[in-house]
Amino acid sequence: MANYNDIAKLAKVSSTTVSHVINETRFVLPETKKRVKDAMKKLSYQPNLLARGLATGKTHTIGLVISDIKNPFYPELIQGVEELAVKNDYNVFLCNTDYDIEKGLKSIGALIRKKIDGIIITSSQADNLLLGEMINSKVPIVLVNWGRRNVKVDNICIDYKPGITEAVECMVSLGHRKIYFVSGPKTLKTAKIRINNFIGAIEKFNGLGLKYKVIDGNHKMDGGLKAVRKILKEKELPTAVICSNDLTAIGVMKGLRLAGIKVPEDVSVIGLDNIALTKIVSPMLTTIEIERYRIGKTAMEFLLKRIKEKDLPRQTVILKTKLIVRGSTSKAKT
Amino acid sequence: MANYNDIAKLAKVSSTTVSHVINETRFVLPETKKRVKDAMKKLSYQPNLLARGLATGKTHTIGLVISDIKNPFYPELIQGVEELAVKNDYNVFLCNTDYDIEKGLKSIGALIRKKIDGIIITSSQADNLLLGEMINSKVPIVLVNWGRRNVKVDNICIDYKPGITEAVECMVSLGHRKIYFVSGPKTLKTAKIRINNFIGAIEKFNGLGLKYKVIDGNHKMDGGLKAVRKILKEKELPTAVICSNDLTAIGVMKGLRLAGIKVPEDVSVIGLDNIALTKIVSPMLTTIEIERYRIGKTAMEFLLKRIKEKDLPRQTVILKTKLIVRGSTSKAKT
DNA sequence: ATGAAAGCGCTAACAT
DNA sequence: ATGTTAGCGCTTTCAT
Numbered sequence: 001m002a003n004y005n006d007i008a009k010l011a012k013v014s015s016t017t018v019s020h021v022i023n024e025t026r027f028v029l030p031e032t033k034k035r036v037k038d039a040m041k042k043l044s045y046q047p048n049l050l051a052r053g054l055a056t057g058k059t060h061t062i063g064l065v066i067s068d069i070k071n072p073f074y075p076e077l078i079q080g081v082e083e084l085a086v087k088n089d090y091n092v093f094l095c096n097t098d099y100d101i102e103k104g105l106k107s108i109g110a111l112i113r114k115k116i117d118g119i120i121i122t123s124s125q126a127d128n129l130l131l132g133e134m135i136n137s138k139v140p141i142v143l144v145n146w147g148r149r150n151v152k153v154d155n156i157c158i159d160y161k162p163g164i165t166e167a168v169e170c171m172v173s174l175g176h177r178k179i180y181f182v183s184g185p186k187t188l189k190t191a192k193i194r195i196n197n198f199i200g201a202i203e204k205f206n207g208l209g210l211k212y213k214v215i216d217g218n219h220k221m222d223g224g225l226k227a228v229r230k231i232l233k234e235k236e237l238p239t240a241v242i243c244s245n246d247l248t249a250i251g252v253m254k255g256l257r258l259a260g261i262k263v264p265e266d267v268s269v270i271g272l273d274n275i276a277l278t279k280i281v282s283p284m285l286t287t288i289e290i291e292r293y294r295i296g297k298t299a300m301e302f303l304l305k306r307i308k309e310k311d312l313p314r315q316t317v318i319l320k321t322k323l324i325v326r327g328s329t330s331k332a333k334t
Numbered sequence: 335m336a337n338y339n340d341i342a343k344l345a346k347v348s349s350t351t352v353s354h355v356i357n358e359t360r361f362v363l364p365e366t367k368k369r370v371k372d373a374m375k376k377l378s379y380q381p382n383l384l385a386r387g388l389a390t391g392k393t394h395t396i397g398l399v400i401s402d403i404k405n406p407f408y409p410e411l412i413q414g415v416e417e418l419a420v421k422n423d424y425n426v427f428l429c430n431t432d433y434d435i436e437k438g439l440k441s442i443g444a445l446i447r448k449k450i451d452g453i454i455i456t457s458s459q460a461d462n463l464l465l466g467e468m469i470n471s472k473v474p475i476v477l478v479n480w481g482r483r484n485v486k487v488d489n490i491c492i493d494y495k496p497g498i499t500e501a502v503e504c505m506v507s508l509g510h511r512k513i514y515f516v517s518g519p520k521t522l523k524t525a526k527i528r529i530n531n532f533i534g535a536i537e538k539f540n541g542l543g544l545k546y547k548v549i550d551g552n553h554k555m556d557g558g559l560k561a562v563r564k565i566l567k568e569k570e571l572p573t574a575v576i577c578s579n580d581l582t583a584i585g586v587m588k589g590l591r592l593a594g595i596k597v598p599e600d601v602s603v604i605g606l607d608n609i610a611l612t613k614i615v616s617p618m619l620t621t622i623e624i625e626r627y628r629i630g631k632t633a634m635e636f637l638l639k640r641i642k643e644k645d646l647p648r649q650t651v652i653l654k655t656k657l658i659v660r661g662s663t664s665k666a667k668t
Numbered sequence: 669a670t671g672a673a674a675g676c677g678c679t680a681a682c683a684t
Numbered sequence: 685a686t687g688t689t690a691g692c693g694c695t696t697t698c699a700t
Contacts, residue, residue: 003693014671019695029669049447050393051693054384054676061448064428069409069416070610079403082430086437091444094398094428096416103420110425113383114395221614250614257616276404277611280555280584282591337677348687353679363685385677388692 002043010039022047053115062303063093063111063119065104072247072275073292074122077144080296081120088304090117097123105133112137118303120144140306142299142315145190154302154315156295160190160272161197163288163321167242167270168201170286170323175332176240176268178211182227182252184219184244191219194244194272213238217248224251232259239267239332246271246278249285253328264330274324283327290321336377344373356381387449396637397427397445397453399438406580406609407626408456411478414630415454422638424451431457439467446471452637454478474640476633476649479524488636488649490629494524494606495531497622497655501576501604502535504620504657509666510574510602512545516561516586518553518578525553528578528606547572551582558585566593573601573666580605580612583619587662598664608658617661624655 004015011018013032020026021036028036039045053059064081066074078094085092093111097104104123111119112133118140121131134141135153143155171179181198184191195214202212215230217223224243228251231237243249249271253263263269263283271278271287278285302315338349345352347366354360355370362370373379387393398415400408412428419426427445431438438457445453446467452474455465468475469487477489505513515532518525529548536546549564551557558577562585565571577583583605587597597603597617605612605621612619636649 001693005693015694016671016673016696017669020670023695025695027669032670046447048388048449048693049444050384050388050449051676052695054382054388054678055693055695057676059384059448060444061427069413075403075409078428079430079432082403082428083432086429086441089444091427091429091441091448093395093425094412094416095420095425096413098413098417107420107425110383110394110423113380114393114425115382115384254614254616277614280588280611281614282588335677339677349678350680350687350689351685354686357679359680361685366686382677385692386679388694389677389679391692 001048002040002045003048006043007036007039007045010042011035057115059115059117060090061093061114061116062090062300063095063108063116065095065097065108065119065121065123067097067099067104067123069094069096072277073273073290076292077122077296077299080293080298081300082296084297084300084304108133112139118142118307120299120303121146122299140303140310142302142306144295144299152314154306156298156302156316157318158190158290158295159318159320160194160288161200161321163272163290163323164194164197164242165201165204166323167272167286167288168198168205170325170329171240171242171268171270172205172208172210174240174268174329175334176238177208177332178236178238179240179242180212180231180238181214182217182224182241182243182248183214184217184223184248186216188219191244198242211238217244217251219245219248221247221251221254224248224253225255226251228252228255228259237261237267240269240329241267242270242272244272246273246275246285246287249287249328250277250281253281253285264328266333268329268332270323270329272321278326286326286329287324288321289324291319295319335382336374336379337382340377341370341373341379344376345369391449393449393451394423395425395427395448395450396634397429397442397450399429399431399442399453399455399457401431401433401438401457403428403430406611407607407624410626411456411630411633414627414632415634416630418631418634418638442467446473452476452641454633454637455480456633474637474644476636476640478629478633486648488640490632490636490650491652492524492624492629493652493654494528494622495534495655497606497624497657498528498531498576499535499538500657501622502532502539504659504663505574505576505602505604506539506542506544508574508602508663509668510572511542511666512570512572513574513576514546514565514572515548516551516558516575516577516582517548518551518557518582520550522553525578532576545572551578551585553579553582555581555585555588558582558587559589560585562586562589562593571595571601574603574663575601576604576606578606580607580609580619580621583621583662584611584615587615587619598662600667602663602666604657604663606655612660620660620663621658622655623658625653629653 095107122144274289429441456478608623
């Protein structure tokens with residue numbers, strides 16, 4: 001591997017000049033410039049980005065922390081981040097914490113010591129260790145969906161309320177009066193938020209005497225199945241079920257089908273996430289959309305700006321969810 | 335950020351000694367060692383891994399190149415790679431080529447200049463540019479599923495033959511005599527291989543007078559749907575359909591259902607990949623399994639060994655596929 | 669218009 | 685048992 005000295009020697013200039021023609025950072029006579037470029041070509045020169053990073057303090061490298069690569073939430077988000085990153089000449093370190101704080105801390109620590117220019121953290125399990133570690137490391141951070149608002153760093157939040165409210169309104173306007181909600185794991189902040197959003201939306205219809213209930217789920221299919229089993233024990237079934245995520249909804253649909261109950265004729269079901277699966281099951285699932293690609297892209301946009309201008313005012317945005325009506329919802333049986 | 339000099343000064347030693355206590359690379363008196371460690375703690379020292387990398391030529395960083403993060407094939411593979419990587423103190427650069435050779439080359443070029451210790455390439459579109467670029471860059475490579483055998487680098491291949499053969503045998507033993515295959519895009523090497531494996535397996539039953547045909551698909555759901563439409567035009571339908579991947583199979587199932595044809599009663603269907611989806615559709619899809627997590631893990635194992643010992647003999651392994659029988663297959667109608 | 673030289677933070681061969 | 689010193693490959697200030 002050739003370096004500046006080799007080039008300099010071959011082109012009969014100093015290594016300073018080599019640096020300057022490579023970075024176009026000061027005037028160099030066209031002819032000397034040519035000599036340098038020729039030399040570079042002849043030696044098929046490749047810059048050593050470690051050395052450059054050491055000298056400049058910029059590595060053109062960022063970190064992306066997620067909690068579970070198998071969660072269908074992530075691929076599009078990652079795509080959004082990576083695409084914009086590459087477009088701006090950044091490379092992306094991927095850290096999959098696997099819900100393991102130790103593992104997360106280990107990776108993130110290494111990234112900081114590798115002098116990444118910034119980091120996007122999407123781990124939905126908001127743990128303060130992580131955050132603390134990060135914040136005083138002075139590395140630019142963007143938080144995604146970090147449950148709690150008003151953190152002091154750039155962040156992008158997802159507002160489930162509009163979507164969940166729409167879902168409830170949709171059910172009500174279709175004549176449903178007994179509406180259940182199958183939740184995610186209670187340990188998850190975003191799951192708790194969804195429950196509250198559901199209850200909030202329901203209670204706006206106080207006058208109609210809606211009946212509702214929140215059943216425990218786990219954001220996986222089997223949680224939906226189990227929830228149905230619980231529901232089936234009641235004397236009078238709900239005619240509508242809204243779920244904390246799509247997998248749960250699909251589990252619910254499956255459970256209902258197994259029990260001989262038809263979706264949407266007997267029971268309407270709504271999910272949340274709009275994962276690819278929702279268009280594959282039948283009936284296609286009515287769901288609340290989260291624009292995952294856009295989340296990733298926005299996060300990267302924030303990070304780029306922050307990297308460019310360290311003391312920008314705090315950037316923050318709230319991405320709203322919205323209902324997408326498909327085949328799993330219909331008028332309530334009368 | 336403190337550095338060796340700061341520590342050295344505080345501990346009243348030379349920076350060499352600091353280096354040696356940090357790396358445990360030569361004997362240091364317990365007492366001096368303690369002074370150094372205390373100094374490190376007091377300054378809350380963090381090593382600069384760029385500098386270390388520049389000095390040692392090792393960055394403890396690898397690259398992972400995939401072609402489409404949204405392909406359900408990848409998450410588990412990535413998990414396999416990343417998990418083992420972190421366990422061995424490596425960080426992973428993720429490059430999503432998005433089927434765009436330019437983009438891939440750009441990212442990979444950057445990684446090489448960032449002095450990654452090795453790279454795993456899984457891009458299924460075997461393009462020689464990529465490979466060429468890599469091979470003469472002297473960076474340790476592991477290829478996954480690179481279609482063509484006998485490349486000169488470490489590689490892990492997937493042998494579709496056992497699985498596809500089992501699939502055909504299964505269909506035959508269930509009494510099916512007219513078996514169709516819905517292929518992937520013809521441009522894809524692995525798709526062509528699967529077609530050949532299918533034909534090979536079928537022709538072993540020459541004596542039985544099997545009827546078969548290969549219909550074009552595209553490895554997506556709509557390809558499966560279209561294939562069904564084509565098939566429906568024939569006077570006599572096949573009783574069994576084997577598909578080049580699961581998405582196609584799910585499209586086929588959907589198409590059949592739309593046409594009022596029952597799976598598996600009227601037509602049996604088999605997919606390939608064993609993505610999570612296969613357990614969610616109903617009936618659950620009989621499919622040919624590829625152990626994606628294991629592929630990732632094995633690739634990383636190969637890479638670690640290669641990094642440790644540059645001129646090991648070429649490592650190679652063929653991971654076999656196998657049939658997983660679920661609900662989408664049953665005895666042929668008589 | 670170009671060069672010399674110091675420095676980024678670490679390692680390692682060579683002294684002592 | 686510890687220190688001196690010369691790199692690793694690049695950037696950048698200061699000279700000329």
